[in-house]
Every structure is written in structure tokens, then in C-alpha cells.
Amino acid sequence: MDLRQLRYFLAVAEAGSFTAAAKSLHVSQPALGYQVKQLEERYGTPLLERHSRGIRTTKAGAVLAEHARKIMGEVEAAEAALGKMRKTPQPVLSLGVTPTPGRAIAPELVAASALGAGPKIALREGLSDELARLVLAGELDAALCYDPQGVERLSPVPLYSEDLYLVGPPNLVGAQGDLAFADLARLPLVLDGSFQAGRRLIEQAARERGMSLDLIEAEAVTVKRELLVRHGRCSIVPLGLFYEEIRAGQLAARRLTDPAVSRSLVLITRAQLPAARRRELENALQPLVTSRIAAGELAWRHPSP
Amino acid sequence: MDLRQLRYFLAVAEAGSFTAAAKSLHVSQPALGYQVKQLEERYGTPLLERHSRGIRTTKAGAVLAEHARKIMGEVEAAEAALGKMRKTPQPVLSLGVTPTPGRAIAPELVAASALGAGPKIALREGLSDELARLVLAGELDAALCYDPQGVERLSPVPLYSEDLYLVGPPNLVGAQGDLAFADLARLPLVLDGSFQAGRRLIEQAARERGMSLDLIEAEAVTVKRELLVRHGRCSIVPLGLFYEEIRAGQLAARRLTDPAVSRSLVLITRAQLPAARRRELENALQPLVTSRIAAGELAWRHPSP
DNA sequence: AGGAGCTATAAATAGTTTTTATAGCTCCCA
DNA sequence: TGGGAGCTATAAAAACTATTTATAGCTCCT
Known part of the structure; x- marks a missing residue:
């Protein structure tokens, strides 16, 4: 058993489908399938019933989900406790944002980044092309922007289109x-x-x-x-x-x-930034973006691709 | 954070040294050092004070150990719960034992293997050379025996010498x-x-x-x-x-x-058996062997290497 | 029947962990 | 006070595990 497996399993169970969970975790769908299968094989019981419209948890799956939530809770508590005992300053991740997302999500994002185990986020506001330039120049680690031209090198990840x-x-x-x-x-x-x-x-x-x-x-x-x-x-x-x-x-x-x-709101990242850090950032941003949409402050809709 | 990191960290904290923990986990000492360092870097605080005679936990280390124990407890509970809901029979691992260890540890071993997530253990008794032959022939997955000649191919792992x-x-x-x-x-x-x-x-x-x-x-x-x-x-x-x-x-x-x-009591394993399974087995056997020694039933002493 | 929307599978790639080998430190004791 | 025992740290190579990409196959709905 492995925290990653639990996290993936829980995401699938809660999203009701592998595909949806894959989107929300910014991970491919087979990666989830693989890890859930590992769990199922290890414990000798199916955890999810697969249908053509998604999944449902089996009895064993429901039991595991219950335990998994508790475990994840404990883990969060441990991280919070450790976060308070830092000796070394939190690593800083500089993030650029354009005005609209800036208004909508920035305060929450900065507040959240001050706690916990992830990097501390230093925000900078600017327009898309300016931010892209700064990311390319290595002066920003990442930026949320409306995909300007010539940013293919920065592996843009679409968050939403509006x-x-x-x-x-x-x-x-x-x-x-x-x-x-x-x-x-x-x-x-x-x-x-x-x-x-x-x-x-x-x-x-x-x-x-x-x-x-x-x-x-x-x-x-x-x-x-x-x-x-x-x-x-x-x-x-x-x-x-x-x-x-x-x-x-x-x-x-x-x-x-x-x-x-x-236009699409995308996250672009410095090419050198390790994939794991990048995904961490995506996973921190996604729910904030989603929640601001739910709150009706941004008239965005889900991306077509 | 990762269950492996917690398990390693806890082992080191409880053993009081990396070297000792490495022995008890059947893992190399740098592997432990690496994982503990990952934790320390991630949370920005040292967890262990390194001395030339071993380690002591720092304040943060003690806090983490506390949380880690709780987490590991929850994980065990989850595994036990899942273990009861098996649909597929537990995989069987056939293990040979010689008479002395057989008497001392076999009953506990079989009982323990019936629960939990690991394989179910099917025991067979025999003398060292016979067991070695069976393991070589692929009729046993593993055997506890007193290292007979020509078993180098079976990667013997010494548990104790007596x-x-x-x-x-x-x-x-x-x-x-x-x-x-x-x-x-x-x-x-x-x-x-x-x-x-x-x-x-x-x-x-x-x-x-x-x-x-x-x-x-x-x-x-x-x-x-x-x-x-x-x-x-x-x-x-x-x-x-x-x-x-x-x-x-x-x-x-x-x-x-x-x-x-x-003579040394060693664990030999079928060459094909994956390393992870092998280590699982070692980790299940070691504490049983150790506890029987502590109980005074076996006059063994620790191996010189 | 056809299509939309899922999950499963396979092969290649990327990433992480472990080992092996060795260096360097600290304490203890003669 | 130098030598040795017993630790931990570091680096490079090897082994292993996870992820992606691409595609196949299934099921439900119309």
C-alpha cells in the first residue's frame, strides 16, 4: 500500500470515473488504472465496478475509501505539524498571473501556499505576453496566462477556456x-x-x-x-x-x-522545473480555478479538448 | 510524503541508527539515508541528529515519529479490513524450514500469514540440503536453512548464526x-x-x-x-x-x-522470485526469529556478517 | 447500426529508488 | 595522540516502477 495509490483511488472513487479523476489530478487515465489495479491485485478484491459510464465503488472499495480518507487526514495533520517546525525557509516559487485570474484566485492561492509542505508562492501580475517572456527568461517559475504565441516550449497545460x-x-x-x-x-x-x-x-x-x-x-x-x-x-x-x-x-x-x-487559460512553466513540481502546482491551482467558476465570479466553461 | 519514507524514518528513529535499521529492514544504509533526507528537505527541518554512534531524533523528528506511528497504524487497520474481504485466494508461498526453526517460529509464521496482505505461507519441513535442492528445482519458493554447499545461486540472506x-x-x-x-x-x-x-x-x-x-x-x-x-x-x-x-x-x-x-541460518529463495517479494519475506521472518531468540528458546546470537 | 464516452492494454519513455563502493567523520582506548 | 571501530555521507551505476502515448474494445443510448 502506498499513499499515491490511495490518493489515486480516492480521486477515482470520488470523481466517479477514471477519466474525470485523471483530469483533476493532471495525470493520464492509464496511470490511474494501473495503480488501482495494483491495489486490487494486492488485496485480492475488486474495488471499483467498471461501467461504460464510469465507475462505482464495490463494498470493499467503500471500506477502503473510508480508511483512505482517514489516512490522508492523518498525513495532512503530520504535514501541518512539520510545516510549523521549519528551520529552512520554504522554497519560493514565483508565479505570474494575468489580471482576471489574479483577482479571482490569487489571494486564496497565496494564503494556502504559506502553510503546508509545498513551496511558498510569490505572485507577480502582468499581461500574457510579458509573463511568457519572463518565464522563458527564467525570471518566473511559472505563469497563468492566455496562451500567447510561441509558448510551445513552455509545455502549456490548459486549465480552462473562457x-x-x-x-x-x-x-x-x-x-x-x-x-x-x-x-x-x-x-x-x-x-x-x-x-x-x-x-x-x-x-x-x-x-x-x-x-x-x-x-x-x-x-x-x-x-x-x-x-x-x-x-x-x-x-x-x-x-x-x-x-x-x-x-x-x-x-x-x-x-x-x-x-x-x-481563449484558454494555460499554465506555463520554466522548462527546467521538474515534472513533479509542475504537477504539484497544477494540482494546487486547479481546484482554486474550479471553485471560482462555481462561485460564479468567472464566466468560464470547461475546455473542449 | 510517502509511506516508504515514514516506514524507513520510523525504523531508523526506533533502531537509533541507520545501520541497525538497514539490517532490520534488509535494505542498504544509503537507501535509508536517501529517503530520510528527502523528508528533511521537503519539510525544511532536520529530523535526526547524526552522531558517530548513531542518531537521535530532533524535536521535529519526535513529532513526525508520533504522527508516523499513527499513520502506520491506520494503514494496518485498512489492510486488515481489506484482508477480510478477499475474493481471490491469497497467493501461496511455499517455504521450507529445518527442524529447529520449524519448531520455534513456524506456528506463529503460518498464523500471521493467514491474515494481512502478504502471501499465505505453506510450510514444508526438511533438512538443509534437501530444502536447497527443492528450491533449486523450483518446487519451493524459499527455505530457511543452514547454508549448505553450492547455494550461492540462491542468494542466501543470513538471518542469524548460532x-x-x-x-x-x-x-x-x-x-x-x-x-x-x-x-x-x-x-x-x-x-x-x-x-x-x-x-x-x-x-x-x-x-x-x-x-x-x-x-x-x-x-x-x-x-x-x-x-x-x-x-x-x-x-x-x-x-x-x-x-x-x-x-x-x-x-x-x-x-x-x-x-x-x-553455523548460519540463511534464507534462500528461488532465483525468479521478484526482489520485492523476497524482501517482504525477509521482513516477515526477521522479527519472528528475533523474538524467539529474545524468548530464550533459541540460543542464537547475532551474526558476525 | 452508429456514435459518444468510457475503461483496458501494450510498448516506449521517463523517473525514482536501491545498490555498491568508497570517503570522511567522531569517539574511544591504548 | 595515533589507530581503529563504528558510524553516516556521497557518487555513479544498475534495477525497478510509474507515466505517457496510442490504440483497442466495451456498453449504453438514440
Whole structure:
């Protein structure tokens, strides 16, 4: 018996399927199958009933899950106890985040990283292409960003993809519901100059339709907010960025369609960073991202791939 | 954190030294050092103070040991619970034992193997050379025996070595204390024909001293006992073999010296048996052997290596 | 019947642990 | 105070274990 086996087994039992658990653990599905099978062979009893729609625990599986939770609890307690007795400072992992995820998950992330056994996380805010550059240069260990060009070398791991919205004064943006891309032609826009993924997608879609956009450029979020709220401009951004203002009725938002414009939030990591550390980070980030979505603060949806 | 790390750490903490723990776990000393270091690095605090005479736990080490014991306890509980729900029969491991260890440890061993996660042990009794032959032929998975000749291929692992005693009627054997080998000349002996290690050692020592021995041969333990108790003969055997009779005063025993005659109890295993299974077996046998020694039933002493 | 959505299997790769061999330290004792 | 016994540390090679990738096969649903 092995903590990894228990952790994998528990994830599968709780997710209700190997595939789902594999996604949440950032591990391949056969890896889970292998470890669960080891457990089953060792103790001579099936733990999971496999169906074509997922799995269900057997009686023995339920018993093991119970014990496994207790064991994992004890392990956490041990780690917490040790965490309080550190002599050496916690290793620091520098993580870049873009504004939207920054608002949504950063505080929780930093708080969580201060305890426990993992590295302490030092945050830095920036836009996607800037963060990618810093990761490439080795000045950041990792970054959460909207996959800019030429980041294949940084083995991007998609966490989620999200749709972009037209956001602006209620009188300009108009009714609820989706908005066809073509309708952007009549609107005064403000777009981010370095907004690689989003900006590129938007301009390309406009070019394909022969549209010309009435746009000015602004990078800083505070500047953009002023332009939207006080100067009657609109922008194309993820819902989360101006979530508060939208809830307050200061701004309105409509999802773009035809084509829908969406971009993926990915985690990129320094090439040298060991795979185990990388996975640790993914596993720390994933639930935070997921929980912010559940809380409705980010209008993200699950990634297609 | 990892159960292996906890197990190793605990063994070292309890044994008071890496070297001693390595012996009891049947693992090399650097393997322990490596795993403990992993723990220490991960949690940023030393767990053990290293001295030239062994180790002592630090404060953090003591805390971890406490937690580790609890965790290991939970793990055992989980294994026991699963063990009761087996659907598939436990795999069977066939183990040969010679008479002395057979008497001392076999019952406990078989009882222990019926529970838990390890294989079920099927015992077979025999003398060393016979057992070695069966292991070589693949008819036994492993055997506890007194290293006979030509067993190098079976990677013998020494568990203990023991001194041989002259045992016989009190009036012949005489006073307490050691007995010089030369004094055997005057005694009527009964030795085991196939008693490879012991018999060979004895005959060689006699040859070197130009002694001739008054001996007859008998293999079966019951026959030997009759010859000693009722027919006034003596034998050269490990103390454990006639422990009951000696305690009862029917027979007397004196350790041979000058030269002392001793032989090693080793575990031999089928060459194909995976290393992990082999170590599992060693780890199951070792404490049983040790506890029988502590109980005084076997007059063995620790091996020199 | 066909397709979506699972799990199983196999082969190659990557990663970790163990061993073997040796160096270096500390204490004890003559 | 030097020598030796008994530890732990370190490094390189070998053995082992886990993960991925790619694909096959199954079951349910329409």
C-alpha cells in the first residue's frame, strides 16, 4: 500500500470515473488504472465496478475509501505539524498571473501556499505576453496566462477556456443575450494592445468579415474601466474582469458569437522545473480555478479538448 | 510524503541508527539515508541528529515519529479490513524450514500469514540440503536453512548464526560452562548424516586435531532424542533442538569452544522470485526469529556478517 | 447500426529508488 | 595522540516502477 495509490483511488472513487479523476489530478487515465489495479491485485478484491459510464465503488472499495480518507487526514495533520517546525525557509516559487485570474484566485492561492509542505508562492501580475517572456527568461517559475504565441516550449497545460464578452455602458451594449460579432462595427471600442490571444482573434475575425473597428488602445485595467464607465466606450474582455461593475449595473455584458471568441487559460512553466513540481502546482491551482467558476465570479466553461 | 519514507524514518528513529535499521529492514544504509533526507528537505527541518554512534531524533523528528506511528497504524487497520474481504485466494508461498526453526517460529509464521496482505505461507519441513535442492528445482519458493554447499545461486540472506552445543545425558556431558572440542574424543556421539554445515565443520575440526570420533548416524530428530535420552549418547546440535528436554533436566548442554562450532541460518529463495517479494519475506521472518531468540528458546546470537 | 464516452492494454519513455563502493567523520582506548 | 571501530555521507551505476502515448474494445443510448 502506498499513499499515491490511495490518493489515486480516492480521486477515482470520488470523481466517479477514471477519466474525470485523471483530469483533476493532471495525470493520464492509464496511470490511474494501473495503480488501482495494483491495489486490487494486492488485496485480492475488486474495488471499483467498471461501467461504460464510469465507475462505482464495490463494498470493499467503500471500506477502503473510508480508511483512505482517514489516512490522508492523518498525513495532512503530520504535514501541518512539520510545516510549523521549519528551520529552512520554504522554497519560493514565483508565479505570474494575468489580471482576471489574479483577482479571482490569487489571494486564496497565496494564503494556502504559506502553510503546508509545498513551496511558498510569490505572485507577480502582468499581461500574457510579458509573463511568457519572463518565464522563458527564467525570471518566473511559472505563469497563468492566455496562451500567447510561441509558448510551445513552455509545455502549456490548459486549465480552462473562457468566452469573451462585449462589455460597456448598458445603453450602448443593449439587451441581454448573445451578440453577433458583426454588430461590433458600430461600437466605439477600447482593446488591449498587448492582449495577444484575444486581440489577435478579434482582429482576425474582423478582417475576415471586411469590418473596420472603431478602436483605441489601453492596457491598464483601471484605464479601461474609466473609458467604459465614464467615456462611453466598450471592450471585449472575459466576464470576470469587470464582474463587480456588471453586477452593480454600471456596465452591461453580452457574449460574442458568430464567431464566438474564446481563449484558454494555460499554465506555463520554466522548462527546467521538474515534472513533479509542475504537477504539484497544477494540482494546487486547479481546484482554486474550479471553485471560482462555481462561485460564479468567472464566466468560464470547461475546455473542449 | 510517502509511506516508504515514514516506514524507513520510523525504523531508523526506533533502531537509533541507520545501520541497525538497514539490517532490520534488509535494505542498504544509503537507501535509508536517501529517503530520510528527502523528508528533511521537503519539510525544511532536520529530523535526526547524526552522531558517530548513531542518531537521535530532533524535536521535529519526535513529532513526525508520533504522527508516523499513527499513520502506520491506520494503514494496518485498512489492510486488515481489506484482508477480510478477499475474493481471490491469497497467493501461496511455499517455504521450507529445518527442524529447529520449524519448531520455534513456524506456528506463529503460518498464523500471521493467514491474515494481512502478504502471501499465505505453506510450510514444508526438511533438512538443509534437501530444502536447497527443492528450491533449486523450483518446487519451493524459499527455505530457511543452514547454508549448505553450492547455494550461492540462491542468494542466501543470513538471518542469524548460532553456536552448536554438545547435548546428552547429564552424567556424560557434565558440568555447566563451555567444553573444549578436544574433549569430544571420549564421548559416544550421534550425528546427522545429511547435517551438511554442522557435520562438515565437526569432522574437519576433528581431522585437524587428529581425533577420531565415536559416532553413529541418525537423521530423524525423534530417533536422535531416543538415542540421547535412553541410550546414553551425545549429539552436537543447536541448543533449540532439545530445548524442552534440557529445561526439564533430562539432557544437559555445553557450548563447544576451541574451536567454537557455529553455523548460519540463511534464507534462500528461488532465483525468479521478484526482489520485492523476497524482501517482504525477509521482513516477515526477521522479527519472528528475533523474538524467539529474545524468548530464550533459541540460543542464537547475532551474526558476525 | 452508429456514435459518444468510457475503461483496458501494450510498448516506449521517463523517473525514482536501491545498490555498491568508497570517503570522511567522531569517539574511544591504548 | 595515533589507530581503529563504528558510524553516516556521497557518487555513479544498475534495477525497478510509474507515466505517457496510442490504440483497442466495451456498453449504453438514440
